[in-house]
Amino acid sequence: xxxxxxxxxxxxxxxxxxxxxxxxxxxxxxxxxxxxxxxxxxxxxxxxxxxxxxxxxxxxxxxxxxxxxxxxxxxxxxxxxxxxxxxxxxxxxxxxxxxxxxxxxxxxxxxxxxxxxxxxxxxxxxxxxxxxxxxxxxxxxxxxxxxxxxxxxxxxxxxxxxxxxxxxxxxxxxxxxxxxxxxxxxxxxxxxxxxxxxxxxxxxxxxxxxxxxxxxxxxxxxxxxxxxxxxxxxxxxxxxxxxxxxxxxxxxxxxxxxxxxxxxxxxxxxxxxxxxxxxxxxxxxxxxxxxxxxxxxxxxxxxxxxxxxxxxxxxxxxxxxxxxxxxxxxxxxxxxxxxxxxxxxxxxxxxxxxxxxxxxxxxxxxxxxxxxxxxxxxxxxxxxxxxxxxxxxxxxxxxxxxxxxxxxxxxxxxxxxxxxxxxxxxxxxxxxxxxxxxxxxxxxxxxxxxxxxxxxxxxxxxxxxx
Amino acid sequence: xxxxxxxxxxxxxxxxxxxxxxxxxxxxxxxxxxxxxxxxxxxxxxxxxxxxxxxxxxxxxxxxxxxxxxxxx
Numbered sequence: 001x002x003x004x005x006x007x008x009x010x011x012x013x014x015x016x017x018x019x020x021x022x023x024x025x026x027x028x029x030x031x032x033x034x035x036x037x038x039x040x041x042x043x044x045x046x047x048x049x050x051x052x053x054x055x056x057x058x059x060x061x062x063x064x065x066x067x068x069x070x071x072x073x074x075x076x077x078x079x080x081x082x083x084x085x086x087x088x089x090x091x092x093x094x095x096x097x098x099x100x101x102x103x104x105x106x107x108x109x110x111x112x113x114x115x116x117x118x119x120x121x122x123x124x125x126x127x128x129x130x131x132x133x134x135x136x137x138x139x140x141x142x143x144x145x146x147x148x149x150x151x152x153x154x155x156x157x158x159x160x161x162x163x164x165x166x167x168x169x170x171x172x173x174x175x176x177x178x179x180x181x182x183x184x185x186x187x188x189x190x191x192x193x194x195x196x197x198x199x200x201x202x203x204x205x206x207x208x209x210x211x212x213x214x215x216x217x218x219x220x221x222x223x224x225x226x227x228x229x230x231x232x233x234x235x236x237x238x239x240x241x242x243x244x245x246x247x248x249x250x251x252x253x254x255x256x257x258x259x260x261x262x263x264x265x266x267x268x269x270x271x272x273x274x275x276x277x278x279x280x281x282x283x284x285x286x287x288x289x290x291x292x293x294x295x296x297x298x299x300x301x302x303x304x305x306x307x308x309x310x311x312x313x314x315x316x317x318x319x320x321x322x323x324x325x326x327x328x329x330x331x332x333x334x335x336x337x338x339x340x341x342x343x344x345x346x347x348x349x350x351x352x353x354x355x356x357x358x359x360x361x362x363x364x365x366x367x368x369x370x371x372x373x374x375x376x377x378x379x380x381x382x383x384x385x386x387x388x389x390x391x392x393x394x395x396x397x398x399x400x401x402x403x404x405x406x407x408x409x410x411x412x413x414x415x416x417x418x419x420x421x422x423x424x425x426x427x428x429x430x431x432x433x434x435x436x437x438x439x440x441x442x443x444x445x446x447x448x449x450x451x452x453x454x455x456x457x458x459x460x461x462x463x464x465x466x
Numbered sequence: 467x468x469x470x471x472x473x474x475x476x477x478x479x480x481x482x483x484x485x486x487x488x489x490x491x492x493x494x495x496x497x498x499x500x501x502x503x504x505x506x507x508x509x510x511x512x513x514x515x516x517x518x519x520x521x522x523x524x525x526x527x528x529x530x531x532x533x534x535x536x537x538x539x
Binding site: 041042057060061063064104105106107108109110111112113114115145146147150209434437438439440441443444445447448449451452454455458 | 485493516523526537
């Protein structure tokens with residue numbers, strides 16, 4: 001950095017992403033509180049530990065290979081050519097966009113005086129990865145082993161979401177070029193995939209003991225600490241401000257970037273490097289939160305759990321197009337997404353005997369899918385990239401946003417990269433006898449031994465006089 | 467060991483070297499050490515968890531037994 005303007009832009013961008021990481025940390029705090037509040041007393045500590053441990057597990061694997069996957073697979077490989085290298089495969093040995101960039105032994109993956117962005121950008125994506133794993137965590141509480149959850153957390157947090165981000169959340173991604181996929185704030189690339197993944201795991205894991213009567217009727221196992229759940233969800237909302245900000249590039253000159261001779265146009269952009277404003281998405285974020293809260297309250301007849309979850313589902317449903325929607329469009333889309341997610345949750349629970357303890361599949365999965373499909377219609381005809389406009393299926397240019405491409409995108413996110421890997425991995429872990437805790441442990445409570453020891457200590461302390 | 471021994475010399479070089487962490491060039495070994503740490507943790511804690519749960523399962527506690535363990539404050 002040898003001039004003031006360049007230095008200011010770089011340091012501003014560095015600080016901007018750093019702030020998003022701090023804000024997004026609150027998502028994880030919120031998820032921890034939410035899960036503990038939703039779990040029963042005898043499982044509290046293990047529930048908390050399970051969710052906490054995904055932090056180190058996803059972090060180190062994101063360093064080892066998760067970040068590398070993101071940069072290595074935009075072309076598929078083998079599906080559409082890269083606009084940077086014109087190759088359709090991995091580009092080994094260097095060059096921007098190639099897998100060399102995020103290799104854990106690369107010079108940029110450390111303190112480097114020549115680079116101020118890699119670390120904070122890596123960290124912002126890592127916080128998305130934690131969110132991905134945490135979404136799955138809530139659905140499986142009180143009966144999964146910590147070992148199995150660790151494996152699944154790494155799979156969704158450092159492998160499958162990274163692949164989908166590479167395909168559909170990267171300016172060079174093949175899904176933009178061939179399908180016209182658009183998902184600015186991750187309705188699909190985070191939420192739909194994680195909902196699908198959780199559903200795949202739940203289908204193998206089975207319900208908690210007592211969730212269904214002998215005739216198959218579902219019973220409600222409500223949150224044990226609604227206040228903790230409430231604060232947890234408020235913290236998740238707060239963290240989502242950071243999530244939205246982190247999905248943007250704060251300052252970018254699109255003139256030279258798009259090859260427009262003599263044009264200078266500084267703006268914030270989304271992850272696809274198409275223009276938007278932090279100001280506009282702030283309105284859309286709030287209106288989609290409002291739309292979800294109203295719909296959640298309305299459809300659940302005032303149930304607090306679903307009202308709060310509705311706020312989240314609303315944001316998620318509108319997120320795919322919140323870089324371009326009008327605030328009232330965000331409001332309505334959020335309401336529709338929340339209502340469909342709520343109805344689908346109970347239909348799937350009754351029909352397939354799926355016990356999703358916190359409604360994660362509905363709030364993230366169904367709302368995410370609905371958001372993608374609606375986005376395909378509302379943003380029909382918009383360019384999916386600023387680098388060029390082409391036709392569907394060709395791949396050498398960028399297809400415009402369209403309903404069919406978004407529906408296929410939703411299937412890829414929820415089904416191909418979400419449900420299927422979750423189901424297969426859970427089957428493997430089940431086959432090894434490592435997926436579910438023993439029945440007697442589930443009945444006694446995961447924390448039984450800890451509580452028993454605490455009682456002994458307490459009694460000894462209480463009867464002590466010296 | 468030290469990659470930088472004088473900041474003035476380092477920053478006034480015609481080409482400033484970006485990598486300033488100790489032992490530049492040994493990154494691969496550090497990454498391998500990290501992977502071993504992760505794998506060792508996974509194996510060890512997985513075994514520990516299985517043992518603990520087997521022990522607890524053998525005691526056959528009922529679903530409400532935990533209530534007698536709630537500490538008085």
